[in-house]
Amino acid sequence: MPPRRARNADGAVRGPTSALTSFLAGLGVEAPNTNPYARREETADEAPLPVEEVSARPSKRRRAVSVDSDDLDADGGGDDDDGSSPGPSGSATPSGATSSVAPSTLKDIGEMMECGECGKRFPVTQYTKEHPRKPRTWLCTPCCRPLGIDPYAKPKKPRAKAAAVPQRQKKDARNKIVHYEVTKGAPALSEMCIDIICQYIEDVDALGEIGRDRMDRVCKVISKSRRLTPETAKLFYSAGRTELTMYDVTNLDHNAFVTLGTLCPNLESLNLQYCGQMMTDTLVHWAKQLRKLKDLELFGPFLVRKQGWIEFFKARGNVLESFSVTQSPRIDLETMEVLVEECPNLRVLKLEEIGQLDSDFLVPIAKLKKLESLAIISPGGTPISDAAMDELLAAIGKNLTSLDLRNNTELGDETLTSIAKHCPKLTHLSLAHVGLSDAAVGRFFWALKAKHRPGLVHVDLEKGHDLAHEALTALIAQSGSTVRWLSLLGWRNVPADDVAALAACPNLAYLDIGWCRHVTDFTLKDLLDGCPALTNVRVWGCNNLTDRVPRRRGVKVVGIETHAI
Structure with a gap:
């Protein structure tokens, strides 16, 4: 037969209890909390009250075990008729005199504060809650539950919200690419x-x-x-x-x-x-x-x-x-x-992304003796070989001033030898995405210097992943005084000191040093100080640059990934 449910004098229904619990409840003593997690919240100073003090409690306190929501609504939230409220240890404390703690800002986690309810000092944690009736005062863990607050609820402190906004702004600023340029005045x-x-x-x-x-x-x-x-x-x-x-x-x-x-x-x-x-x-x-x-x-x-x-x-x-x-x-x-x-x-021939272009096309092109500018870019047929390119340059290279061989993936160091041998008037050279070695590019520029060839004005060596010290040193030695447009995009291993040596190029106006991983703020400062003609610098992927990167009027630096301007 199931245990019968006990009823209080006021008709409130309670669950089944033991004889000891019933006896203590009759004396106004609450049953101990058997929840092992809730018991952790009890402090050492919360000792059981004497029977004499328990018996002296008002009768209304003895009903606290079985009070329901209707009683709370009717009685003003369970407060005593005389305006007193139970303290964290169970003793009645007059309202308004429970604590004389002055309002203050929540301290950092681990520091000690006074509880706005009981006045005791407690360590601040990430779960510390604000007093619901006393703004800017804070509660210790034992004082939370009597006030209807879960002491371990997810914190919703203003301090957490305030911290989230700068963090979001900081993330957005990090994804923002900063373009350093001089702001123009009124439009013409x-x-x-x-x-x-x-x-x-x-x-x-x-x-x-x-x-x-x-x-x-x-x-x-x-x-x-x-x-x-x-x-x-x-x-x-x-x-x-x-x-x-x-x-x-x-x-x-x-x-x-x-x-x-x-x-x-x-x-x-x-x-x-x-x-x-x-x-x-x-x-x-x-x-x-x-x-x-x-x-x-x-x-x-x-x-x-x-x-x-x-x-x-x-x-x-x-x-x-x-x-x-x-x-x-x-x-x-x-x-x-x-x-x-x-x-x-x-005089000018440019064939780019032609679907059937291959080495066979070079045979008729070799008959164009007046060519001054030749561009064979991204051929769609069989890749052009070094041997076929050597035959072409041997036939028409003497008058070429501009040569663009971007995205010819099968060309390599031998083509550099052919260019140095057959193209004495060359001023514009583009070899982006061509498989070149650092040593071969270095030998190429030293060979041009030894033959007293004119310096190059336009040099595009983009995605030369293996190019570094030897290539750049020789380039500056041969074309440093003439180069105006230079792309070193993707030279991931070139030392920062070698890049800074470009400060010896007085006519350099456009420079792309994107993904040159060793470039720093000091490198860019050397370039700005040493290149008076510089107007445009690309620095995508140079993640050693900071928000303190130097600037100069009239120079646009594009690609800085920074947290703040």
Whole structure:
């Protein structure tokens, strides 16, 4: 038979209890807490009260064991009728006189404070709670439960919230890339007018005589937002134009390109970027319309087939002097042979990301004896070998002033030997993503110096992961007085002192030292102090730089990952 539930005099129901518990409850003594975790909260000074003191308790205290929520609501939260409240040790303490602790800020964890309820000193922990009725006073653990507070609840102190905000701001600041540059003053009136024109470009009937530079600026702005359409493109057409550059012609179709050729018959230089809608018939029309065209640069003419290229080359013939094309899968070996045969006066040739380009293409190119600038970048066919490149440079290298062989992954140190041997007039050299060794690059520049070759002006050795001391030392010795543009991006092992030696380059204006892991604030200070022409420095991945990196008026340092400005 299950034990019967006992009822108090007021009808409150209690759970089954032992005889001893019932006897003590009748005397007003609460049963001991058998929860092993709760017992830890009891302090040593909380000794059992004498029976005499227990019996002297008010009758209402004897009901505390079985009081329910309705009683609390009716009696004002369980406080005594005379305004007193039980203290942490069970003794009644008059309200308002329980503690004379003055309000104060919560101290650091481990320090001692006085309890705002009982006045005893206690060590501050991460769980220390604020007194609910006495702001800015704090409770010891035994005083929490009588006040209805869980002493081990997750802390929600203002101190924790205040700490979280700077931490979040600190993380956001760490992810922010700081661009150190001089803040410009008020914009020029011409710039303000250009911005207004670009904002309402669809409503402009004609640009008038605003000058070639400003017209180019307008074209850049509206191309950036891809608002260059067949209607707005007509603003840049005129019979008197000899040069035209359009930076994003994605929205121009075949008819718009035909209109271009009709309204600009005197063009000598044409540069179109993102011309994906150009078709074979477009070049056929231009072959008849643009009879003075000498310089053609196209980015992305995917749809133009071999027949269009061949007809255009035959029509232009000796007039064409510069041909640059990027991302055209239709150009094959036959197309290249026709180009070389029909356009022998080419001075500039750039072939980038051509799907079928391989070593066989170099054979006809070797017949272009007047070439001054050659770029063979990211070939899509079989990788070009060092031997094939040596034969090409032996045939045309004597007049080359610019050579760009980026992303030819199979070329190596032997190509450097060929360049030093066959290209005496070279001033611009780009060998990014080419497998070169530190010793070979060092020998290359020392060889140029020994032959009294002119110093290089533009040097791109990006992603030369193995390049370090020997390469940079020789480069500075041979081209330090002439170099204006230099990329050492990815030279992860180059010493900081060697980078600082670039301070001996008086004409250096652009420098990329991204991912040069040993660069420090002192390295950058040496460069700023020693390079008077420097205007742009790229430092992505140089994680030894701090927020105290030096600055100089007129020099933009891009890529500093810092916690604060």
